[in-house]
Amino acid sequence: MTDEFSSVWSYRLKWLYLLLLVATLMVPVFYNLYISFNKFGFGAYNYEFTLQWYSVVFQDQLLLSAFGWTMLLALCTVMTAVPLGLVAAKFFKTTRFKVWFVALLLLPLFVPADIVAASLLVFFKNLSFSLSWLADMTGLSWLGGWFDLGFMTALIGLIIYTIPYIFIVILITMGRYHPQQTEAARSCGATAWQAFRDVEFPQIRAGIFSAAAFTIILTFNEYTRTSMLKGGFDTFTSVLISQMLNTGMSEQSYAMGGIVSLVAILTIGGIIAFTMLRVQSLERTQRLKVNADMSG
Amino acid sequence: MIRTNKTQVGGGRTILASPTFFGRLFGDNGLQKYLFYLPAIFMVVFFLIPTLLTIVWSFFERTLFWMEPGFTFFSYINFFTSARFDNFLSSMFHSGISVIICFILGFPIAVFVRRHVPQVAQHRVILLFILPFMVSEIIRTFMLRPVLGRNGLVNTFLQKLGIISEPITSILFTPLGVIIGEVMSFLPFIVFAGFLAMEAVPKYIFEVCQDLGASRWRVFVDIIVPLAAPGIFAGGVFIFVNGLGVALIPNILGGPGAVNAGLIATQAISALDFPLAMAVSAIMMITLLGLLFVGHRLFNLTRILEPIA
Numbered sequence: 001m002t003d004e005f006s007s008v009w010s011y012r013l014k015w016l017y018l019l020l021l022v023a024t025l026m027v028p029v030f031y032n033l034y035i036s037f038n039k040f041g042f043g044a045y046n047y048e049f050t051l052q053w054y055s056v057v058f059q060d061q062l063l064l065s066a067f068g069w070t071m072l073l074a075l076c077t078v079m080t081a082v083p084l085g086l087v088a089a090k091f092f093k094t095t096r097f098k099v100w101f102v103a104l105l106l107l108p109l110f111v112p113a114d115i116v117a118a119s120l121l122v123f124f125k126n127l128s129f130s131l132s133w134l135a136d137m138t139g140l141s142w143l144g145g146w147f148d149l150g151f152m153t154a155l156i157g158l159i160i161y162t163i164p165y166i167f168i169v170i171l172i173t174m175g176r177y178h179p180q181q182t183e184a185a186r187s188c189g190a191t192a193w194q195a196f197r198d199v200e201f202p203q204i205r206a207g208i209f210s211a212a213a214f215t216i217i218l219t220f221n222e223y224t225r226t227s228m229l230k231g232g233f234d235t236f237t238s239v240l241i242s243q244m245l246n247t248g249m250s251e252q253s254y255a256m257g258g259i260v261s262l263v264a265i266l267t268i269g270g271i272i273a274f275t276m277l278r279v280q281s282l283e284r285t286q287r288l289k290v291n292a293d294m295s296g
Numbered sequence: 297m298i299r300t301n302k303t304q305v306g307g308g309r310t311i312l313a314s315p316t317f318f319g320r321l322f323g324d325n326g327l328q329k330y331l332f333y334l335p336a337i338f339m340v341v342f343f344l345i346p347t348l349l350t351i352v353w354s355f356f357e358r359t360l361f362w363m364e365p366g367f368t369f370f371s372y373i374n375f376f377t378s379a380r381f382d383n384f385l386s387s388m389f390h391s392g393i394s395v396i397i398c399f400i401l402g403f404p405i406a407v408f409v410r411r412h413v414p415q416v417a418q419h420r421v422i423l424l425f426i427l428p429f430m431v432s433e434i435i436r437t438f439m440l441r442p443v444l445g446r447n448g449l450v451n452t453f454l455q456k457l458g459i460i461s462e463p464i465t466s467i468l469f470t471p472l473g474v475i476i477g478e479v480m481s482f483l484p485f486i487v488f489a490g491f492l493a494m495e496a497v498p499k500y501i502f503e504v505c506q507d508l509g510a511s512r513w514r515v516f517v518d519i520i521v522p523l524a525a526p527g528i529f530a531g532g533v534f535i536f537v538n539g540l541g542v543a544l545i546p547n548i549l550g551g552p553g554a555v556n557a558g559l560i561a562t563q564a565i566s567a568l569d570f571p572l573a574m575a576v577s578a579i580m581m582i583t584l585l586g587l588l589f590v591g592h593r594l595f596n597l598t599r600i601l602e603p604i605a
Contacts, residue, residue: 014408018421021401025428025480028439031449035442043447088335099598104339110534110584111347112541114558115577122353122570123346125362160343163335192328214430221432224544228565237434244438244548257435264430272423279416 029261036258041251053255063239063256070236073154073226074219078212081159085166085211089174092167109164113224117157121228124153149231157225162218166211173207206278210271217264236260347581354575363570371575380560384579387546387556390471391539394478395532398486401479403528406490407520411502422491429484437477437548444468444476469551477545482538486531492600493527494520526595533587541580 035041039048057063088105095101108116127147135144147153177200185195201208223237230238236256243253357366375381409421428436443449444467451463467473497520505515521528539545543558555563557580564573591597 011412014412018405018408018424021405021483022424022428025425025436025483026431027449028436028443028480029428029431031443032435032439042442084335084338087332091332091335094332098601101336102598102601104336104344108339108343110537110588112538112558112580114543114562115541115580116343116347118561118565118573119346119350119577120342121565122574123342123349156342160339163339217430221430221434223432223434228562237432241434244434257432257439260432261435264432265427268423268427268430272420275423276420 029265032254032257032261036251036254042249042254053251054258056252057255057259060252062234063236066234066236066239069233070220073151073158073235074216076151076155077158077162077219078215080155081162081215082166082208082212084159085163086170086208088163088167089170092171093174093179105167106164108160113161113222116160117225117228120153120157120160120225121149124149124229149229151230151233154226154230157229158219158222161222161225162215165214165218169211169214170204170207173204177203206275213267213271217267220260220263347577350574350577350581354571354578356571356574358569358571361568368571371569371571374572375560375575375579380555383553383555384540384557384560386471387474387540387554388536390475391478391536391556394475394482394539395535397475397479398483398535399528399532402483402486403490405487406494406524407516409491410494410497411499418491422487425484425487433481433542433544436480437544440473440477440480440549441468444473468549469554471550471554473549473551474546474554477549478535478539481542481545482535485534486528489527489531489534489600490524491527493524493530495602496527496599497523526591526597526599529591529595530597530600533584533591536587537580537584540583 036053037049037051038044039050039052040046088101092098092101092105124147128145128149131146132144135141181199182195185199186192190198221237223241226235227238227241237260240253240256240260243249243256353363354371355367355369356363357368357370375384405425409418413421441448445451446463446465446468450467451460454460455463467476501519501523502515505519510518540556541558543556543562546554546556546559557576561573561576561580564570564576588597
């Protein structure tokens with residue numbers, strides 16, 4: 001008996017440790033939110049709840065335009081990187097060169113942001129120089145300007161950043177899909193695209209949507225690659241980091257940090273809540289089915 | 297055999313089965329075949345080639361605003377014979393400590409979740425660690441300043457409890473601050489990698505060990521760690537390399553001299569010394585690939601991918 005009693009307590013303690021660790025990792029984020037809602041800002045003795053600093057952010061034209069650029073980048077990354085990641089996951093299932101392919105796709109996870117960004121920056125500059133030289137030589141003016149630092153180069157940097165995550169998330173959901181279903185659909189006369197759209201996609205939809213949500217969050221958070229490759233425009237995080245490092249933090253900066261955190265927390269919270277509800281409803285229908293079978 | 301243009305399948309949905317123009321273009325032997333090569337081509341062109349070219353560019357000669365083709369070891373000499381190399385070595389040391397702390401704090405969680413949490417709930421518990429990981433690193437790192445600072449959260453809290461009378465000022469802007477920042481940033485990774493790796497340790501092994509009377513420590517050292525080694529190693533390499541490469545953490549939390557490879561590279565770019573930045577990048581890539589190669593020879597890293605392959 002004593003053994004069982006102690007193991008119950010050690011089980012509870014382990015849970016407590018796990019939750020405490022997550023909470024500790026979140027302390028800076030919650031502290032930021034706490035400060036951002038204080039009328040008197042950071043370090044003040046008094047505390048009064050306000051949304052004033054958030055409204056200041058949304059009245060600032062510079063920040064609104066930075067916000068717009070960030071959203072546009074996030075949308076374009078989702079539109080390009082998610083299909084690429086999906087195609088990559090499908091390719092992985094059939095290719096013979098699995099190890100090399102996985103290494104190529106997952107290596108960007110391991111290479112630190114500043115190193116990737118630096119090498120891409122020099123790569124794009126070289127490419128841009130070579131293309132404009134080629135355009136001058138051949139007179140084909142459309143050749144030049146493709147890889148001048150700007151939206152496109154930032155987008156390429158973000159695709160490389162997000163593709164490993166998308167690839168893994170989609171691959172994990174695909175693990176539960178039986179490829180025989182595609183074969184069955186094909187032998188019934190469906191084209192590859194139809195078999196994918198009508199049979200496979202509905203089953204891996206959850207994975208694709210979570211991958212898209214992750215992509216939006218990752219793009220929203222990203223700083224290093226975007227700020228090196230973006231050229232002229234500003235994103236939300238690049239404004240924030242320049243305030244942190246150069247002009248100093250104002251109440252408004254904490255509110256910006258709060259917005260960045262809330263976007264992530266609400267999206268992830270939404271996904272967790274959605275999957276939990278879905279699992280519950282699946283279990284319920286399963287139970288009803290079993291009951292019906294037994295009574296029938 | 298006559299093929300009709302439209303075929304009824306399953307629940308009555310009409311699908312096209314004949315080789316129309318659209319079908320030929322996107323059919324099995326059309327563009328579709330090449331579509332699947334697109335991710336690989338993209339990654340080779342925009343990731344593999346640029347990172348490999350860093351080695352070539354690192355031998356170029358520096359000009360006033362850019363660089364020109366040449367073959368000089370100047371950037372490497374500049375790196376290895378200046379304070380940069382000492383900083384690089386000490387950032388390696390700090391990164392190593394971060395890896396050990398992350399392992400001690402994070403890996404037991406992966407073991408606990410795999411062993412004691414019901415199978416259906418395991419992924420949801422791990423999802424908890426996605427939350428801090430998904431909040432921007434900028435916020436998590438920068439906000440450690442007010443948390444750990446002189447009038448910050450930790451000091452106020454400890455003072456109110458009466459544990460300390462004077463605020464502790466030796467955390468921020470010291471190597472300790474950098475290590476705390478790295479652990480706070482990268483801890484979820486060892487949990488994820490460990491969780492994947494623990495797939496290789498079947499649950500019955502714990503029961504067998506218990507029946508045979510093996511101590512917990514013995515089970516951990518002789519059974520769990522060897523079986524989960526590929527995942528632990530991958531997580532460790534990730535933390536180590538990012539500790540060396542993420543410029544933000546020493547930039548915000550480190551004091552003078554807290555400079556890692558990422559910061560050297562970004563500072564070199566700001567100073568328009570592109571060959572030096574490329575040399576640092578090349579050194580980082582070689583370090584990373586060397587570590588992965590050694591790990592692969594020792595533990596066969598492809599084993600981690602078995603659950604998803």
